[in-house]
Amino acid sequence: MIWAVIRPESAQRVINALDVAGIGGMTRIHVTGHGKEMGITLGAVHYKEIPKEMLMIVVPDNDVAKTVMIIRAEAKTRSKNTPGNGTIGDGKIFVTYVEDTFAIRAAGKAGGT
Amino acid sequence: MKQIIAILRDERVEDTKAALESLGVLGVTFLYVTGRGQQKGEVNARGLGGSLDRNLCMPHECTAVESSHDSIQEEAGSPLHSDTEFAFDFLPKRMLIMVACDEEVNRIVEAIVNANLTGRRGDGRVFICPMISAIRVRTGEQGNKALS
Numbered sequence: 001m002i003w004a005v006i007r008p009e010s011a012q013r014v015i016n017a018l019d020v021a022g023i024g025g026m027t028r029i030h031v032t033g034h035g036k037e038m039g040i041t042l043g044a045v046h047y048k049e050i051p052k053e054m055l056m057i058v059v060p061d062n063d064v065a066k067t068v069m070i071i072r073a074e075a076k077t078r079s080k081n082t083p084g085n086g087t088i089g090d091g092k093i094f095v096t097y098v099e100d101t102f103a104i105r106a107a108g109k110a111g112g113t
Numbered sequence: 114m115k116q117i118i119a120i121l122r123d124e125r126v127e128d129t130k131a132a133l134e135s136l137g138v139l140g141v142t143f144l145y146v147t148g149r150g151q152q153k154g155e156v157n158a159r160g161l162g163g164s165l166d167r168n169l170c171m172p173h174e175c176t177a178v179e180s181s182h183d184s185i186q187e188e189a190g191s192p193l194h195s196d197t198e199f200a201f202d203f204l205p206k207r208m209l210i211m212v213a214c215d216e217e218v219n220r221i222v223e224a225i226v227n228a229n230l231t232g233r234r235g236d237g238r239v240f241i242c243p244m245i246s247a248i249r250v251r252t253g254e255q256g257n258k259a260l261s
Contacts, residue, residue, distance in 0.1 A: 001118075001240060001242060024149065024150065024151045025148075025149060025150045025151050026148060026149065027120055027146050027147070027148035027206065027208060028146060028147045028148060028203055029144060029146045029208070056118075056146075056148075056208075058238070058240060096242055096243075097242060097243055098240045098241065098242050099115070099241045099242060099243060100222075100239075100240070100241035101238060101239070101240055101241075102222055102226060102238065102239040102240075102241075103236070103238055104119075104121075104225070104226050104229045104230055104236035104237045104238065104239065105230070105231075105232060105233065105234065105235075105236035105237075107226055107230055
């Protein structure tokens with residue numbers, strides 16, 4: 001199970017790239033949060049919580065590395081100032097175990113996504 | 114201790130709540146999420162073209178999709194905006210999150226599956242993940258005690 005917190009503006013790019021790689025099933029959650037920078041100050045206004053998009057993807061073990069790589073590649077911001085290096089706030093990816101998966105439609109166990 | 118994460122149909126949430134309540138399981142969190150499965154929301158996307166197989170979709174899901182589609186077409190008078198396509202791509206779902214002690218997991222999963230089973234695409238998934246500990250904020254109780 002992969003939880004990825006990414007920029008809302010890069011979400012569609014990530015999803016398209018996962019599509020191309022054949023990873024279709026996922027859940028999107030709109031969240032707000034901040035990292036260790038505690039938000040962002042734009043002019044005189046300090047925004048403590050920044051909108052992010054959280055993707056939950058469950059894939060077979062063999063696909064985890066591929067999925068993480070795709071998310072990393074696509075969620076990184078590409079600006080002139082930071083070519084290919086990304087910027088603070090691009091997000092984080094968390095990977096945890098799933099012990100069991102049940103597909104409700106089949107009322108039984110299912111492997112993979 | 115296990116964490117149970119389930120993706121469910123919106124309209125089955127009340128049934129699910131009732132089923133869990135009858136098991137005596139009361140601590141549940143529901144989130145509004147959007148999601149799609151392996152069919153990538155295609156079932157409903159095709160429905161926009163008028164060739165929807167109604168058996169594949171809950172009846173009132175169809176009407177919801179169609180009516181919103183009509184209103185958008187009337188307003189815009191042009192092919193669907195990319196944001197709109199996206200909205201149909203990811204369908205509104207509910208995510209159930211709860212933590213249960215090991216012995217209860219099977220009963221809970223069974224209840225969730227039974228409450229959500231329609232046999233159609235989009236019924237959802239249930240995931241079981243390990244959970245290391247739980248702490249009740251009010252009292253500081255840990256482990257299974259924090260769940261009861």
